[in-house]
Amino acid sequence: MTIQMKVTTDELSNVLKLLGEKTRLTIMQSVYVRELCVCELVELLDMSQPAISQHLRKLRDAKLVQEKRKGNWIYYKVNHDHLSYHVVEMIINELPSMENKLKELEKQNLLCE
Amino acid sequence: MTIQMKVTTDELSNVLKLLGEKTRLTIMQSVYVRELCVCELVELLDMSQPAISQHLRKLRDAKLVQEKRKGNWIYYKVNHDHLSYHVVEMIINELPSMENKLKELEKQNLLCE
DNA sequence: TTATAATATAAGCATTTACTTATATAGAGG
């Protein structure tokens, strides 16, 4: 049984503000399924690299995602240890899974490793 | 057993954007506990009447709240029939309940009926 | 060392946002 921690309205509204933007919500959906590097997200979302990087910075600052460098690539994944992780997870599970789109990317050889 | 409807990323991010603002999230928390008129929300949140009305309009446009006129007063409550109601409910339940603050208002005779 | 590739950051800009103040609207009651 997990402890039901109450969070402040400030903290939660900040998380929701980050998720309340279509691009960032899609990023979260994507890195929930598997870790992805920036250029993969650029392909997947069809947006410019700086735009993606700037969204990732906000998500990283809020500790909603974790980064890990592998050579030239920096991989991002959902941070399961976030205080509001189960809210985030619940929200992502409202949406259709990104798995199919990620398999598409793989088929087109657009994944980096 | 309720049917698990998937929602679009657009729809959900719009809902989260509305909840991702502290004042609006607090309004939702409040009208989740009991229906409240505008002037009660003005007291409770200690904000100007137009500011509250403008937030309510956004919540109403998104059908997150329902309004009901009673004489001069217009009461607002959470709309339980919203497509994403169970997400909204789950989010609100992350937060400490507003019941105590509402009882405070009552004690100070600041409720309208 | 130099060149290359992936990513981050900076600066600029158009749009959106959340408030303010002022005014309009709508119903209740004389």
Added chain:
DNA sequence: CCTCTATATAAGTAAATGCTTATATTATAA
């Protein structure tokens, strides 16, 4: 009808936001 009260709306504004283009950083590889 007129007045009062609650609420809504309009207009204006400062700050925040999400992009763009240009440049900096960091690691790999030659």
